[in-house]
Amino acid sequence: MDSPVPPPTFEPRPRRRDRHGRGMRGPLAPPQVPLSASRGEIFRDLVQDSVERLERRWPQLAEVDFVVLDVPAVAEDTVPLGGSVSAGKGRPAQIVVYRRPVELRTKSRDERALLVHEVVVEQVAELLGLSPESVDPRYGQD
Template structure:
């Protein structure tokens, strides 16, 4: 198995772990698609780590986490897991119209 495939799989696992932690408190997240993309498709001044897309007719809401920008900002798996969770919490908060601390009371404290 190529190294990049296993890194991508490990990253998806981190996102899934974060989603599962939040779904216990926010069951409506079961209707949201969580997606991992390597990089954002746009050339923005600051590279986003994730984004939230509201539901539209025929398409569920979606939260995207960008793997490469997160990996570049972290040194190891523990840091990566923390940053992934922060990104997921921030995007869920945006989608739900809440403060990140309301989505996960431990936000920013880990």
């Protein structure tokens, strides 16, 4: 008598190739390559580069917090590119640069770097009570 044959146990093998016969694809870019940085991180780097340029001439900027926010919190008639808040009790002065309004007004990375620097210079000038030209002699020349 025939004994019932159990169905064969089938364990799926891990897929090494996709359905088109190609191998597994690796990451688009390794982590150390700038391609893997987000737009926000790249923008923060632009702001940091601008701040470092100014700190050489104005060492008191080391005590100022520079913040990058995506958009302004309050809706106004005109959209600001940045803002500054004077120091208060127990909190340092703060300069804010708004990422999305700056990105929307520029087409390339070079334009964006120039505009970020202009915004940072203007906000530092406002905070220090000086003209932008005295904060950075090259202001408006680029």
